[in-house]
Amino acid sequence: MALSPPSPTSFSSQPRPDPRNPPGPRANRADLFNVVRERIARHDYRPGAKLLENDLAREFKVSRAQVREAFGALESRGLILRVPNRGAEVARLDISQMFEIYDVREVLEGLCTRLAVQNTKPAFWQPLVTLFGKPMERSVKNGDFEDYIEKLQLLQRRTSEAANNRVLTDMLASIHDKTRELMRRIIILPGRANDGLQQHRAVLSAMRKGDALLAEKLKRENIRSSREFLVRYQKFIL
Amino acid sequence: MALSPPSPTSFSSQPRPDPRNPPGPRANRADLFNVVRERIARHDYRPGAKLLENDLAREFKVSRAQVREAFGALESRGLILRVPNRGAEVARLDISQMFEIYDVREVLEGLCTRLAVQNTKPAFWQPLVTLFGKPMERSVKNGDFEDYIEKLQLLQRRTSEAANNRVLTDMLASIHDKTRELMRRIIILPGRANDGLQQHRAVLSAMRKGDALLAEKLKRENIRSSREFLVRYQKFIL
DNA sequence: GTCGGCAATTTTGTTGACAATATCGTTGAC
DNA sequence: GTCAACGATATTGTCAACAAAATTGCCGAC
Structure with a gap:
């Protein structure tokens, strides 16, 4: 039976980590999610701005797969809008x-x-x-x-x-x-x-x-x- | 300037699609997310149950990448708990x-x-x-x-x-x-x-x-x- | 000049292979 | 019998290559 694990890196927004620009080393899942979220929240990414998977992958030194995973979380939070085959953009709030x-x-x-x-x-x-x-x-x-x-x-x-x-x-x-x-x-x-x-x-x-x-x-x-x-x-x- | 797209398949939970068992053809992103969510909600997956990427990928006839993406959304909603290298399990609610x-x-x-x-x-x-x-x-x-x-x-x-x-x-x-x-x-x-x-x-x-x-x-x-x-x-x- | 169509480029979608890690079962020492 | 070490298996993490689709730039007809 699986015991409740120590939960080292919860994805939840609870313990917001330092959301500065990505450090030299590669980021993990939660980092990527939180940094992009922070940027959207502070309008570093403006509403309607396109988010390119390649750009983020390069910047954070991770593969596109991880970027897409973060996109899944961001979308379910209503922070970005995704349209199949057309990519993701920062949600516009009317x-x-x-x-x-x-x-x-x-x-x-x-x-x-x-x-x-x-x-x-x-x-x-x-x-x-x-x-x-x-x-x-x-x-x-x-x-x-x-x-x-x-x-x-x-x-x-x-x-x-x-x-x-x-x-x-x-x-x-x-x-x-x-x-x-x-x-x-x-x-x-x-x-x-x-x-x-x-x-x-x-x-x-x-x-x-x-x-x-x-x-x-x-x-x-x-x-x-x-x-x-x-x-x-x-x-x-x- | 990108216009607001027609938004055919929003990920949001708003228009809950029919969450029956996956049909023969392959599911899309929203389907996978919604079906798994429904199963967790109705305790078809019990709290603490392990969710294997391969199983879901096979069942829905999608790649593991898509399963992981859905996991990102489910995690951010607090429906599953992920521990690095140990997988995902249905969140236990005390x-x-x-x-x-x-x-x-x-x-x-x-x-x-x-x-x-x-x-x-x-x-x-x-x-x-x-x-x-x-x-x-x-x-x-x-x-x-x-x-x-x-x-x-x-x-x-x-x-x-x-x-x-x-x-x-x-x-x-x-x-x-x-x-x-x-x-x-x-x-x-x-x-x-x-x-x-x-x-x-x-x-x-x-x-x-x-x-x-x-x-x-x-x-x-x-x-x-x-x-x-x-x-x-x-x-x-x- | 404007418009439509065509090709080149960019971007997203998907897959499978491989590496890293954890889990499980077995063996053997004590 | 208990326990530790080890190896086999299963599972997750990562990546790079390819396919599909959309976007962009270009060209010519009008």
């Missing part, structure tokens, strides 16, 4: 899909926040409360969006970890892959960064008080607010 | 994962129900209200679980279609793949089928009235109730 994702994201992020609060002591969130205080306010005032985004991702990571739900984390990761670039464009919208900061502070305040249900409610409002900006400015973003 | 899934499922099914109501006229649900009336009561009384499950799936399908959210439908499909067998075991638990029927009736009643928020609330209660049965009887189910 605006209606974006709104679909927002509906799902709202309930999942809300759930994630609630679980995170339920699984931790309130004091756990104090460092993040502090981080989202004065220093973050300066970043917003100065228009330092990189810093803002970085700290936002930290909050998301901490929350996801605390939620301690692998299925949920995976789904959120999948959603974030598709929305990363859009988020960057929304954050620079006039007033969005400040609105967002206030909302995140409210969420964190509820988390700091251990009020899971309130935190969930506020988190969902935060997502809906972001969505409203997309509605209002969609002409400029796309 | 009880804690099941509870993780329940948390996610609760909010997603709730969302799905709400969207479905918002997108339809109340009268749309009348046939299902009728279906879940007397005839279904007989099925429960007679212990005809196959019929019960069949009608439940019809309700889920209609709801998912009406929700009209591809991202959501895909995630729910992915969850259902992992929980199908468990649902079957829960439904036969003493009192569960009847409890479930009453709950579904309540949900449908709210849908029939066009009360989206109430329907969502009741649907979530329905999932939580199912979860309670798992808590209470988990020793018997696993």
Whole structure:
């Protein structure tokens, strides 16, 4: 009987490895998958861009067979679109899909926040409360969006970890892959960064008080607010 | 510039093709993926069972390369587990994962129900209200679980279609793949089928009235109730 | 100049062979 | 009888070559 193996290199998105450009030595399956995914998420590969098997095989010093295998995973994740005999291209996400994702994201992020609060002591969130205080306010005032985004991702990571739900984390990761670039464009919208900061502070305040249900409610409002900006400015973003 | 292609054979789980045993002629990529997925979902392949590349290649009359490609997709969906040089086996889902899934499922099914109501006229649900009336009561009384499950799936399908959210439908499909067998075991638990029927009736009643928020609330209660049965009887189910 | 068709090139699809690794069974020492 | 070492077998990992299809560039008719 096969015992549950130590699972050295899970393909899952869970432990995202360093997604820098491929090192000298050849990459393995998970590397290839994660690097291409990261590139799609950060729009290094633009939507609609063709992905050539040969190019990737050469770059990663692997055979085309491995590239194709990674394509299978990327396709099932909805990151690329494959047409027989015509190859693979980065999935284009139209605006209606974006709104679909927002509906799902709202309930999942809300759930994630609630679980995170339920699984931790309130004091756990104090460092993040502090981080989202004065220093973050300066970043917003100065228009330092990189810093803002970085700290936002930290909050998301901490929350996801605390939620301690692998299925949920995976789904959120999948959603974030598709929305990363859009988020960057929304954050620079006039007033969005400040609105967002206030909302995140409210969420964190509820988390700091251990009020899971309130935190969930506020988190969902935060997502809906972001969505409203997309509605209002969609002409400029796309 | 590449135009959006007609997308003849999307890999996505959306339009689930007939997943019967492979026909005489060779299968294509999507067939292989969907058939294996279906077999895992219905426990034709039991958790922990080894999947041999050669066997599948022979059965479907395709090359091993294609099997490996499908494995890439199955792995990224969490349906199989691969260990380098040791092959692929059907993912084992332990009880804690099941509870993780329940948390996610609760909010997603709730969302799905709400969207479905918002997108339809109340009268749309009348046939299902009728279906879940007397005839279904007989099925429960007679212990005809196959019929019960069949009608439940019809309700889920209609709801998912009406929700009209591809991202959501895909995630729910992915969850259902992992929980199908468990649902079957829960439904036969003493009192569960009847409890479930009453709950579904309540949900449908709210849908029939066009009360989206109430329907969502009741649907979530329905999932939580199912979860309670798992808590209470988990020793018997696993 | 535009259009259609033809050939050259590129790209994907498929296969089979070979290497690397793990698994299983056997043998033999103790 | 137990255990370790070893060899045989089975399975996965890798690759390169070939076939099939699509794309591109070119040429000539009009």
